[in-house]
Amino acid sequence: MIRIDLEKLAEFKGIKHVDYILIYKNTTILVEETSRAKSDDIKKIKSTIQALKQGVLNNYLTEHRLNIGSRIIAIIHTTRRPSIMEYKMIHTVKISTYIVACKREFNQKLNKLLK
Numbered sequence: 001m002i003r004i005d006l007e008k009l010a011e012f013k014g015i016k017h018v019d020y021i022l023i024y025k026n027t028t029i030l031v032e033e034t035s036r037a038k039s040d041d042i043k044k045i046k047s048t049i050q051a052l053k054q055g056v057l058n059n060y061l062t063e064h065r066l067n068i069g070s071r072i073i074a075i076i077h078t079t080r081r082p083s084i085m086e087y088k089m090i091h092t093v094k095i096s097t098y099i100v101a102c103k104r105e106f107n108q109k110l111n112k113l114l115k
Helices: 039-054 054-064 084-092 103-113
Strands: 002-005 020-024 027-033 071-077 096-100
Touching: 027 039, 027 103, 039 054, 039 071, 039 084, 071 103, 084 096, 096 103
Parallel strands: 027 071, 071 096
Antiparallel strands: 002 020, 020 027
16 A cells, blocks of 8 residues: 655645545545544545646656556544534535544544455
8 A cells, every 4th residue: 555645745735635645456545634524624635636637646646657546535534523514515525435533443444445
C-alpha cells in the first residue's frame, strides 16, 4: 500500500484537499482526518476527486508512475460519532464515502474495503 500525504506536497498549497490518499491495487482511498465531519470536508473530498481525475494530483501520480485504479473511495475519520446530519452530507459526494469514529473502526473499514 502506498500512502501519499497531500499536506506535505507543495503542489497542493492553496488547493482544498484531503489529508492523505492510500493506493492499493485498483483502489484509491481519500482520507480526511477531522475532529468532526463538516461540509468543508465534503468540499475537500470533491476537490481531491477533481485533482485526481484531471488536475494536479493526476499529474503528480503520472510523474511517479502511480495509477489511481478503477475504484475511488473516501473515508472521513472523526474523533466522535457522526450525527444523522453528517451522514446526510456524504450523500452529495458521487463516490462511496464512509464516516468512521475511531482507529479500530477505521482499520476495520479499510481492511473490508481492500479485500
